[in-house]
Amino acid sequence: MTALLPLLLLLTSLVPAAISFFLAQDSYGLRNALNLGGALLKAGLIVAMLFAVAGGAVYETTIPLAPGLVLLLKIDALALLFVSLSAALWLLTTIYAIAYFGTKPQQSRFFGFFSLCVFATTGIALSGSLISFFIFFELLTLSTWPLVSHKQDAASLRAARSYLLYALPCSTLLLVAIVWLESATGPVLFDETPDLDALDRSSQQAIFALFIVGVGMKAAIVPLHGWLPSAMAAPAPVSALLHAVAVVKAGAFGVVRVVYDVFGVARVTDLGVGMPLAVLASATILWGSIRALQQTEIKKRLAYSTVSQVSCIVLGAALASPYAVIGGLAHLVHQGLMKITLFFCAGIYDERAGVRDIAGLDGLGWRMPWTSACFSLGALGMIGLPPLAGFVTKIYLGIGALQAEAAWVLAVLGASTLLNAAYFLPLLARLWFREAAPDARGDERVPALVVPAVVAALAALGAGLLAASPLSPLGWATLITEREYLR
Numbered sequence: 001m002t003a004l005l006p007l008l009l010l011l012t013s014l015v016p017a018a019i020s021f022f023l024a025q026d027s028y029g030l031r032n033a034l035n036l037g038g039a040l041l042k043a044g045l046i047v048a049m050l051f052a053v054a055g056g057a058v059y060e061t062t063i064p065l066a067p068g069l070v071l072l073l074k075i076d077a078l079a080l081l082f083v084s085l086s087a088a089l090w091l092l093t094t095i096y097a098i099a100y101f102g103t104k105p106q107q108s109r110f111f112g113f114f115s116l117c118v119f120a121t122t123g124i125a126l127s128g129s130l131i132s133f134f135i136f137f138e139l140l141t142l143s144t145w146p147l148v149s150h151k152q153d154a155a156s157l158r159a160a161r162s163y164l165l166y167a168l169p170c171s172t173l174l175l176v177a178i179v180w181l182e183s184a185t186g187p188v189l190f191d192e193t194p195d196l197d198a199l200d201r202s203s204q205q206a207i208f209a210l211f212i213v214g215v216g217m218k219a220a221i222v223p224l225h226g227w228l229p230s231a232m233a234a235p236a237p238v239s240a241l242l243h244a245v246a247v248v249k250a251g252a253f254g255v256v257r258v259v260y261d262v263f264g265v266a267r268v269t270d271l272g273v274g275m276p277l278a279v280l281a282s283a284t285i286l287w288g289s290i291r292a293l294q295q296t297e298i299k300k301r302l303a304y305s306t307v308s309q310v311s312c313i314v315l316g317a318a319l320a321s322p323y324a325v326i327g328g329l330a331h332l333v334h335q336g337l338m339k340i341t342l343f344f345c346a347g348i349y350d351e352r353a354g355v356r357d358i359a360g361l362d363g364l365g366w367r368m369p370w371t372s373a374c375f376s377l378g379a380l381g382m383i384g385l386p387p388l389a390g391f392v393t394k395i396y397l398g399i400g401a402l403q404a405e406a407a408w409v410l411a412v413l414g415a416s417t418l419l420n421a422a423y424f425l426p427l428l429a430r431l432w433f434r435e436a437a438p439d440a441r442g443d444e445r446v447p448a449l450v451v452p453a454v455v456a457a458l459a460a461l462g463a464g465l466l467a468a469s470p471l472s473p474l475g476w477a478t479l480i481t482e483r484e485y486l487r
Contacts, residue, residue, distance in 0.1 A: 005049065006061040006073035006126050009083065012042035013090075013122055017115035023108045032098050035111050039091040042122075046080065046087050053080050054470070054479065060128065071135065072189070074128030077480045078329075081473070082125035082253055085333050088459075089245045089340050090118045092452040096344055097237035099448030100351060110150055114241070116143040121246045124253060130178055130188040133257065137174070137215070140250055141167045147238045148231050155233035166217050166227040174214025177207050181262070190261040201271065204263075208273045211258045219251030219314060220307045222284040228307060229291075232299040236347025239299060243306045244340035252313040252332060259317045260325075260484070268320065275406070278318035282412040284311035289419035296357055298346045301423060302339070305382060308416065309335045316397055319409070322481060324400025327393050329477035334381075334389035337460040341378035344453035345371050351449065353442030361427055363436025368443070370450050372431045374457035379424040381460050384417050389463035392474055 016038040023031050049059065053075065063071040075083075097114065101107055120143050123136030141164075149160035178188075180203075185194040196204050217224040228248070232239055242248065259268055259277075268274045288308030295301040312335070316328015348371045349355040353364060365372040381388035394413055401409035444450050467474040 002059050003061055005045065005059045006075050007063070009042060009045055009075070009126065010073070010119060010122055012038045012045070013115050013119035017112050017119055020108050020115060021112035025105060025108060027108070028103070031107065031111055035094050035115060036091075036098075038115065039087070039094050042087045043091055046084050049075060049080065050084075050471070053077055054476075056483075069131065070129075072128035072132050073123075073126040074191070075126060076191075077476065077483060078256075079125045081329065081476050081480060082249070082332065083122055085249070085336050086118060086121045086125060086245055089240075089336060089456070092340070092344075092456055093237055093240050093245065095448055096240070096347070096452040099446050100235065100237055100347060106150070109146070113143050113146045114237075117147060117241060117246050119143075121250060124250050128190055130182065130190070130262065133190075133254070134174065134178055137218075137250065137254065138171055140218075140246060141171060144242065144247055147241065148234045150234060150238060153233075159227075159230040159233040162230045163227045166224060170214050170217035170224065173210050177210035177214055180210070181207050188262060190257060193261065193264040193267075196263070196267065204267070205271050205273055208258070208263060208268075208271065211262065212255065212277060215251050215254030215258060216314075217251065218247050219255055219310055220248055220284075220288075221251075221280060221311060221314065222287050222307070225284070225288070225307045229295075229300050229303040232297075232303050236299075236343060236350065239303075240340045240343040240347070243303070243343060244336040248306060248310045249332060249336060252310050255314050256317045256329070256332075259320065265320045274318050274320055278315055278406065278409070281311040281315040281318055282409065284308065285315065285412060285416050286419070289416055289423065292423045293419065295423075296359070298349065298356060298358055298361075298427075299343070301358065301427075302342050302346060305342075305420070305423070306335075306339060308420075309339065309382065312393060312397060315409070315412075316400060319397075319400050319404040319406060321400045321403035323396050323403055325481045326474065326477045327396030327400055329480055330389075330396065330474045331393040332477075333473035334393050334460070334463055337456055337463060338378045338381040338388075338390060341374050341453055341456040341460060342382075344449075344456060345375035345378065348444070348449050348453065349442070352444065352446065353440070355442070358427060358430065360440075361430040362434040363431075363440060364442050365431035367436060367440065370444055370454060374453040375431070376428050377457040377461060379428060381464070383420040383424055387461075387464040389460045389467075389473070392464050392467045396474070 016034045059075040061073040120140035127133035149156045184198040188194050220228045285308045288304050292304035312331050313328045316324045381390040384390045384394045
């Protein structure tokens with residue numbers, strides 16, 4: 001039975017996806033129950049495995065696809081970190097999406113691709129080999145494209161085309177990197193760093209660069225980030241999914257896999273490719289923040305914030321010192337909790353107050369106190385105010401930079417904090433310290449919209465307050481680092 005657990009985790013998303021596509025538009029109860037049931041079952045399976053995996057248990061399933069080609073699924077501590085984030089936020093986003101869409105059209109299509117997207121994300125987390133990772137990574141591209149274009153208006157279709165224009169060439173380069181690498185090493189398993197000595201130094205460096213471009217598009221690393229702000233034409237639940245659960249996290253997770261499980265820290269250091277990646281991540285952190293300052297639309301500002309914040313994960317991977325690794329892995333969860341809170345709130349402001357631009361936030365703090373309190377917690381966490389989750393990340397990345405003898409990173413983190421404050425604090429000032437316009441509206445009479453935001457905000461607060469717990473994101477990241485990358 002334990003060998004089937006990885007497959008069962010996948011089926012909790014795949015089955016709702018497959019059935020949702022064939023349900024009639026007015027089958028609201030069945031469709032909602034199906035997707036909520038799948039999300040709850042996945043969460044239950046993860047809780048059941050949590051303590052066993054913490055103790056060192058590993059669950060593995062092999063599925064033959066073709067002669068010499070197998071799909072390897074493996075649940076270890078790293079996989080469980082990512083899939084736990086995916087499962088928890090899938091549940092919250094499902095509740096939110098049901099309330100957000102109400103009786104709007106094309107819900108069978110939406111929830112079908114929504115669950116298929118989570119299926120692909122789960123597969124990325126569980127992949128135990130490079131080829132398994134690639135299969136699910138590309139399925140994620142195909143399943144998120146219809147979500148970006150869901151509204152079918154000009155802006156959505158334009159955003160979907162932009163997404164594919166970035167994704168498909170990068171996917172091609174990723175495939176080239178895999179074929180080039182495995183032609184010299186054979187199939188690459190993530191628990192066995194391959195011997196690359198059959199390749200000369202320049203070939204190894206070129207392959208590493210191809211990998212980073214291949215996965216870096218989804219991680220929105222500059223200059224591969226342009227698709228992400230455009231994708232804000234999608235509905236709020238899709239924005240939440242893209243930024244906190246699926247696409248950008250899959251890209252960042254891919255960088256972690258490439259650095260630690262495909263090349264390994266020693267080889268990355270020997271090749272001299274880690275520090276250039278850290279510089280690129282730092283440039284992305286600063287550029288995303290600068291661009292966020294220039295946005296007047298709430299979701300666009302949050303989108304550029306994501307460009308900046310996700311590269312903190314990449315930075316931690318690139319620095320490769322113990323504290324940097326821990327900080328980067330913890331931020332995989334921390335950023336997800338904070339950013340999904342912010343996008344939930346942005347969607348509530350849009351749906352319940354008709355507010356999409358920053359200027360419309362004036363006085364909404366007192367009209368919509370729960371939503372605005374959650375938005376404030378998410379924003380302050382992004383800035384790095386203690387004791388929120390973002391503060392924990394920045395402290396660990398800072399110490400990790402010193403361990404890696406890269407003190408210049410402290411200046412990047414300091415500048416990022418100031419820029420975060422510059423683009424978030426004016427929004428909070430508008431919410432709480434300005435008077436609302438005479439014709440302003442806004443209410444919170446749809447609990448299913450507000451409750452997911454409250455839960456996510458409290459989780460972000462708890463991740464900071466309870467960081468010392470072994471089951472906190474930080475504690476789990478420490479376990480992974482000690483078990484997998486410092487051995």
